[in-house]
Amino acid sequence: MPPTKHTTGSLRSQAWWDNAGNPEMTALYLERFLNYGLTPAELQSGRPIIGIAQTGSDLVPCNRHHLALADRVRDGIRDGGGIPFEFPVHPLQETGKRPTAALDRNLAYLGLVEVLYGYPLDGVVLTTGCDKTTPACLTAAATVNLPAIVLSGGPMLNGYHHGERIGSSGSGLVIWQSRRLLASGQIDYDEFMARVAASAPSIGHCNTMGTALSMNSLAEALGMSLPGCAAIPAPYRERAQMAYDTGRRAVAMVHEDLTPRKIMTRQAFENAIVVASAIAASTNVPIHINAIARHVGVALSIQDWQRVGAHIPVLVNVAPTGEFLGEDFYRAGGVPAVMRSLLTAGLLHGDAMTISGRTVAVNLEDLAPADPAVIRPLHEPVAARGGLLIMTGNLFDSAVMKTSVITDDFRARYLPDPDEPQVLDLRAIVFDGPEDYHARIQDPELGIDENCILVIRYTGPIGYPGSAEVVNMEVPTALVRLGVTVLPTLGDGRQSGTSDAPSILNASPEAAVGGNLAILRTGDRIRIDMDNACVDVLLSAEEIAERWAHYTSPTFDNQTPWQEIYRSTVGQLDSGACLELAVSYQDLVHTKGIPRDSH
Numbered sequence: 001m002p003p004t005k006h007t008t009g010s011l012r013s014q015a016w017w018d019n020a021g022n023p024e025m026t027a028l029y030l031e032r033f034l035n036y037g038l039t040p041a042e043l044q045s046g047r048p049i050i051g052i053a054q055t056g057s058d059l060v061p062c063n064r065h066h067l068a069l070a071d072r073v074r075d076g077i078r079d080g081g082g083i084p085f086e087f088p089v090h091p092l093q094e095t096g097k098r099p100t101a102a103l104d105r106n107l108a109y110l111g112l113v114e115v116l117y118g119y120p121l122d123g124v125v126l127t128t129g130c131d132k133t134t135p136a137c138l139t140a141a142a143t144v145n146l147p148a149i150v151l152s153g154g155p156m157l158n159g160y161h162h163g164e165r166i167g168s169s170g171s172g173l174v175i176w177q178s179r180r181l182l183a184s185g186q187i188d189y190d191e192f193m194a195r196v197a198a199s200a201p202s203i204g205h206c207n208t209m210g211t212a213l214s215m216n217s218l219a220e221a222l223g224m225s226l227p228g229c230a231a232i233p234a235p236y237r238e239r240a241q242m243a244y245d246t247g248r249r250a251v252a253m254v255h256e257d258l259t260p261r262k263i264m265t266r267q268a269f270e271n272a273i274v275v276a277s278a279i280a281a282s283t284n285v286p287i288h289i290n291a292i293a294r295h296v297g298v299a300l301s302i303q304d305w306q307r308v309g310a311h312i313p314v315l316v317n318v319a320p321t322g323e324f325l326g327e328d329f330y331r332a333g334g335v336p337a338v339m340r341s342l343l344t345a346g347l348l349h350g351d352a353m354t355i356s357g358r359t360v361a362v363n364l365e366d367l368a369p370a371d372p373a374v375i376r377p378l379h380e381p382v383a384a385r386g387g388l389l390i391m392t393g394n395l396f397d398s399a400v401m402k403t404s405v406i407t408d409d410f411r412a413r414y415l416p417d418p419d420e421p422q423v424l425d426l427r428a429i430v431f432d433g434p435e436d437y438h439a440r441i442q443d444p445e446l447g448i449d450e451n452c453i454l455v456i457r458y459t460g461p462i463g464y465p466g467s468a469e470v471v472n473m474e475v476p477t478a479l480v481r482l483g484v485t486v487l488p489t490l491g492d493g494r495q496s497g498t499s500d501a502p503s504i505l506n507a508s509p510e511a512a513v514g515g516n517l518a519i520l521r522t523g524d525r526i527r528i529d530m531d532n533a534c535v536d537v538l539l540s541a542e543e544i545a546e547r548w549a550h551y552t553s554p555t556f557d558n559q560t561p562w563q564e565i566y567r568s569t570v571g572q573l574d575s576g577a578c579l580e581l582a583v584s585y586q587d588l589v590h591t592k593g594i595p596r597d598s599h
């Protein structure tokens, strides 16, 4: 039996609640939703049913306050004339989920696609926050193409320790800095724990410009949340007010049939890339943004990130690139202030449509002036170039390098003369995953010195599985004591959005699927040419072929059924690490219609 086509103008949910051709099924659908007090009149009134995709739970503390915010979303939906239906999303918490939350991004995606498509929903509020929750929600909304609006949970308040502003980051900045202090004997373990705990002082997601704040900011830049949504700290009254406005707006979007495919256009993605540079976004964002683009049917490549974003300066002075944190970012004007600067300079598409029903340019009218200490003017940026370099060479087709986090100390040591070719020639120290790294990093036999690059492999989507944030490797303690606190790193995994080491990440293809990282050996010379965005191992093609001829792959054990399914269909990081078979499913609401009856 062919599916019933959904026609614009009649609500999708009415195919469940008010199906004149099949009154018995309608009765069956209605009765169970009445058992907690809803009335048939409500459900048959033609009011939009708005889902609230709830990502918060005890397992996801970064988003847990969405459980409370949902009350304000419900109020907004009701006042807007809709009916709210809240439901859970598969939990995605960055630091708690083993082996990686990245593995589960696509699982949450699959689950949410089924819910949005298979239940009587006309629109959805996507509650986002912790790193993977934003892309999981947006990829699913893209596939189904129901009217969808993002409600960010917002960053934590600033943390302070001994009067010093201290940034939170589940897997991030304070941890890396404190580990170095611990390793060099400057602090003890109690002080280490005190610093780490002080960095997470309230509800909310990480307050540095890690993946969480980056992705929520880019959801806003894409036009998928109300203007100003991303940066409001989680505990502020404005956050709950934003929840209310978001609920109200969701209902209107259904009446306007304002779907993700009308918002997330090529122009919107170019805007997101430009904003990503200006906020010095996490190196994880190209993965997620490219995944969203694929699911919404927009052609976007990893090279677009360099082409569109490399020359854009960093304006946002927030850690790890800058000094401040999410609370300061909000007070300074947040994403709208950044976008207005970029728009005024002609760097954004002002006519891109947003879920407000207005264009980017109209959304940015009448803003208060930004605080220039936190959101710098274009002529006084935090860094002249905020974009990613997309590296290529004989070890991988692509990898990303975030140059804005490279410290002055590092440049002074390795690249002292900006007029000379910016080339590093380094000796590779190769580790097969983080266990191997931890087991051997202190081994004096490796002879690690400041002219080495730490390489980690078998940490990509298939190798790990899910791709782990393990490329930010600490240097041996003996080297820290000599004053060398960071070394360049390279790997087929990812890096915490808040690490400050100069790293070459997300190498695609990964070692586990035949990338040349697999045949690299400790002692090989690696040349990094920053001017030409090239990374090469100094081996002949014959030598590389010879090593492949004698190569045996490690085995990759699946510990759960999902790991096996994931590995059988996941793509590489450069193209979003999507479930490849899922990408052909586009715009389900319009291409597949309403699913068959359940009984």
Ligand code: FES
Pocket: 062, 093, 094, 095, 129, 130, 131, 169, 170, 171, 204, 205, 206, 210, 212
């Ligand atoms: Fe969840 Fe950082 S660990 S937001």
Ligand code: MG
Pocket: 094, 131, 171, 210, 211, 469, 495, 496, 497
């Ligand atoms: Mg992270």
